Amino acid sequence: xxxxxxxxxxxxxxxxxxxxxxxxxxxSVMALFALLSILVFSFALELDKGAREEAVSGVLWxxxxxxxxxxxxxxxxxxxxxxxxxxxxxxxxxxxxxxxxKLLGNFIFTLIVGLALLPLMTALYGMDLxxxxxxxxxxxxxxxxATIGTLLATMTVQTRAREALLPIAMLPxxxxxxxxxxxxxxxxxxxxxxxxxxxxxxxxxxxxxxxxVLCLLLYEYIVEE
Amino acid sequence: xxxxxxxxxxxxxxxxxxxxxxxxxxxxxxxRGEFVALxxxxxxxxxxxxxxxxxxxxxxxxxxxxxxxxxxxxAMAVRARIGLVAHQPLLYENLTxxxxxxxxxxxxxxxxNERERRINDxxxxxxxxxxxxxxxxxxxxxxxxxxSLARASLHQPHVLLLDEPYSGLDQxxxxxxxxxxxxxxxxxxxxxMSTHQLARIPPVAERALVLARGKIGYDDAILSRDMxxxxxxxxx
Numbered sequence: 033x034x035x036x037x038x039x040x041x042x043x044x045x046x047x048x049x050x051x052x053x054x055x056x057x058x059x060s061v062m063a064l065f066a067l068l069s070i071l072v073f074s075f076a077l078e079l080d081k082g083a084r085e086e087a088v089s090g091v092l093w094x095x096x097x098x099x100x101x102x103x104x105x106x107x108x109x110x111x112x113x114x115x116x117x118x119x120x121x122x123x124x125x126x127x128x129x130x131x132x133x134k135l136l137g138n139f140i141f142t143l144i145v146g147l148a149l150l151p152l153m154t155a156l157y158g159m160d161l162x163x164x165x166x167x168x169x170x171x172x173x174x175x176x177x178a179t180i181g182t183l184l185a186t187m188t189v190q191t192r193a194r195e196a197l198l199p200i201a202m203l204p205x206x207x208x209x210x211x212x213x214x215x216x217x218x219x220x221x222x223x224x225x226x227x228x229x230x231x232x233x234x235x236x237x238x239x240x241x242x243x244x245v246l247c248l249l250l251y252e253y254i255v256e257e
Numbered sequence: 258x259x260x261x262x263x264x265x266x267x268x269x270x271x272x273x274x275x276x277x278x279x280x281x282x283x284x285x286x287x288x289r290g291e292f293v294a295l296x297x298x299x300x301x302x303x304x305x306x307x308x309x310x311x312x313x314x315x316x317x318x319x320x321x322x323x324x325x326x327x328x329x330x331x332a333m334a335v336r337a338r339i340g341l342v343a344h345q346p347l348l349y350e351n352l353t354x355x356x357x358x359x360x361x362x363x364x365x366x367x368x369x370n371e372r373e374r375r376i377n378d379x380x381x382x383x384x385x386x387x388x389x390x391x392x393x394x395x396x397x398x399x400x401x402x403x404x405s406l407a408r409a410s411l412h413q414p415h416v417l418l419l420d421e422p423y424s425g426l427d428q429x430x431x432x433x434x435x436x437x438x439x440x441x442x443x444x445x446x447x448x449x450m451s452t453h454q455l456a457r458i459p460p461v462a463e464r465a466l467v468l469a470r471g472k473i474g475y476d477d478a479i480l481s482r483d484m485x486x487x488x489x490x491x492x493x
Binding site: 034110121 | 392
């Protein structure tokens with residue numbers, strides 16, 4: 033009687049993509065914020081080329097985390113508006129499937145912004161961010177953000193102060209993950225020996241996987257009253 | 258008198274939000290195919306009761322069985338057999354009427370051909386065929402309510418729960434909703450519909466259940482269309 037997990041996940045992702053293509057409420061806001069953010073950092077660090085090169089991995093990840101926060105809030109607010117989250121919960125589908133569908137939708141949106149950011153930063157900061165390992169690090173990092181962000185946004189979206197609560201709840205939890213992403217990116221960009229940045233990259237993937245398993249298990253308790 | 262077997266059984270059902278009790282140990286049974294008007298003043302616990310029956314909320318104490326399945330332990334089996342029309346339309350504003358129904362049809366595991374057939378039938382029966390490809394955002398309150406009823410009926414549920422479905426509707430939309438509820442009742446669905454307006458008890462409703470301060474104040478057949486005295490004494 034339960035709808036298969038994969039069917040539910042695919043239905044939610046395609047619904048989110050269709051709604052986004054039509055309304056352009058998520059990616060455009062995240063992309064605009066990300067663009068402004070890297071421009072501001074670029075101008076602020078303009079006079080000091082060394083500092084700019086030193087800061088580029090930090091700028092990338094700070095921009096990505098704040099852009100993602102905007103997207104997660106909006107994505108879950110769409111489910112809350114008109115009470116549609118209740119309609120999802122009424123369906124004979126596992127809560128983990130609802131979570132996985134929302135998570136993958138959020139991941140796709142943040143990844144689009146992340147991948148668009150890399151060539152822009154390459155042009156603005158004069159460093160080659162269009163490297164396969166940087167792209168892989170960005171993908172792992174954004175997957176981790178999307179996992180925790182989707183879970184926490186489901187909780188905070190039910191409160192009045194959701195715009196402020198999500199960063200307050202998410203940033204302390206994501207901080208070790210964020211620092212690992214910065215370390216891996218810095219190592220790759222700085223041309224450090226592979227052993228130096230492969231460890232944080234592996235840790236990034238492992239933490240993202242742990243986040244995923246935990247969130248799949250916890251989601252039911254978050255959405256059930 | 259409906260002699261069909263019970264489809265909904267509630268025993269000593271209680272619900273509290275923190276220290277605030279909303280339902281205080283209520284017992285009732287609804288038989289298959291019955292149309293029950295759930296009455297009560299604002300804040301009497303009608304919406305809470307419907308949320309408990311739909312599985313969206315868990316009771317603080319007591320038991321609910323729907324179609325023999327125990328809630329919330331066997332909620333998955335119950336969900337496939339329940340449709341809910343809530344205060345809010347539970348629709349995606351950026352999707353069209355057809356896309357909304359198609360999405361929920363997928364969640365209920367209805368296969369493609371059957372889904373298309375049911376969507377076309379439902380859109381026709383709720384009078385939205387011509388607006389099937391318009392976004393829900395562009396719909397009036399009455400149109401959203403009709404689409405919401407189509408969404409709740411898509412998986413052909415045994416039990417239909419409606420929470421104040423008439424609120425915000427104009428006279429034409431009310432008459433249309435009455436017709437749709439009569440059709441659903443005629444098709445053998447068990448219906449529980451909450452309202453705080455006595456004038457809005459649909460003609461097909463056969464039983465009234467009046468909630469007052471978290472208890473059942475009246476539970477019997479609707480003897481006449483004028484329920485005012487019964488409602489007053491039950492709510493007192």
